[in-house]
Amino acid sequence: MSETAQQDRVRPWRLADWFVRHGRTLVIGLPMLWLVIFFLAPFFVVFKISVSELAIARPPYLPLTSWEDGKLILTLNLGNFQYLIEDSLYVSSYLTSIRIAFFSTIFALLLGYPMAYVIARSTGHRRNLLLMLVMLPFWTSFLLRVYAWIGILKANGVINNFLMWTGVIDSPIVMMQTDFATYVGIVYTYLPFMILPLYANLAKLDTTLLEASSDLGARPLTTFLTITLPLSIPGIVAGSMLVFIPAIGEFVVPTLLGGPDTLMIGRVLWSEFFNNRDWPVASAVAMAMLVLLVLPVMWLRRAQSQQEAG
């Protein structure tokens, strides 16, 4: 045994040795490097372009620095941000995004809470089956599920055909290309995100509390309002965040189901970039979204997780 150990010392395998000594740094460094290059660095680029000037060129913006008479000139064009404030389109689409995301969250909560509650109160195979039924749509294509609603909501779609066949209405109700369709699409898409955290919370609920409450003579509704609901607030918060956050930046649902005036900020950024080819303004919209929406959300999540930990 000592012989082999000695041999190891005499003929060290340098590469392996190096890996052992620096393994820790390597393991940390690899994902760190990837994220710094492909996640962090892009935001500096976006910032740079958001203060550039639009130009007819490839790529369509002017460089920030120029060299003239031996002077290095740095031009920061804040006009793009000024434009965002002056043109009411941007402010109103921010507000529309927040409004639609907020009400979609409320609707998802009203529909998702009873579902999560019933699943949490059922047992065994039935519970597993219901859970699987909630998760199954999530695994199928998001785009195709939104597309399915076009066939249901449009003028000669499933709902209108049915209502006209039964004679409830004479002419089709306009549902496609409205805010209503956008709400339906968003609630539909993100409902599982509301149900799952609520279920996880409600399943952990100590049922002896409920029994105690009813033994003491409380009616089911009173028990629900005074025990179940307050104890499930963390689940409500978690589910609501999972719906609200992605709903704000939603692009596909308002584009396919919403009307021309359902302006959500994700859609505005998209058309600024792809239709107007105005990269600086698109970047400015992204920067504004980052500061006004993403940073507060990250701060909120952080505060929430610290509260849970402490």
Next chain:
Amino acid sequence: MQKTGFFMRFITVLGFVFLYAPILSLVIYSFNESRLVTVWGGFSTKWYGELLKDPQILSAAWISLKIAFTSASIALVLGTLTALVLVRFGRFRLRELLNGMITAPLVMPEVITGLSLLLLFVVMESWLGWPSQRGFTTIVIAHTTFCMAFVAVIVESRLSDMDESIEEAAGDLGARPVRVFFDITLPTIAPALVSAWLLAFTLSLDDLVIASFVSGPGSSTLPMVVFSKVRLGVSPDVNALATIMIGAIGLGVVIATALLLRQEKKTE
């Protein structure tokens, strides 16, 4: 067990109808003879035939599968490393930075991720000459970046539930960290790795917005082709495509559940 009230059960039934009615209507109308999607013209499988003859959809589907497979695999490695570092490596410099960068993609709107990566690629191209063309590689990079965040979340929660004393015992018995990882940690977290890979694969396969920003000519993914078709209105071959995908996924989930239940029975 507390009984659930009638109202709660009623809403639940309504909720499940809401979840499944659109999917059901997609499937039913995919077998519709008529081109008018909502008028029933008799049973037919002709849209499936048409779908399988459409070279644009077939090549887009193949590209999407390749991209999803590649980015899910890279994301699995990078996400697992990140989770390992965050859960097991204790305190180190820049830990907060890494933690922030891995959780931020979860809340980042897709349009911002897509735009920022595209602009990065454009700037890199003018500075470094790489990537000279946008397409497969740039989409894989973009998908890996947002998928690894989801992988990291899943693996992190599994790792922090895991009994650390087994790893410590292996270490005490003289196993090097790499050996401990491959012999103890990896087999223990394997189920989490499988579900993380599947989630990453699905997310990549499903992504429209980010891919639209960072793709180039000739590299349209399946969602991009479907989106451009659907934008013009309802088309029956998309229904056929949806039915095939729903069938495949449904089958996969049923098989996975059956396997899982069998394993649970075995361990009992």
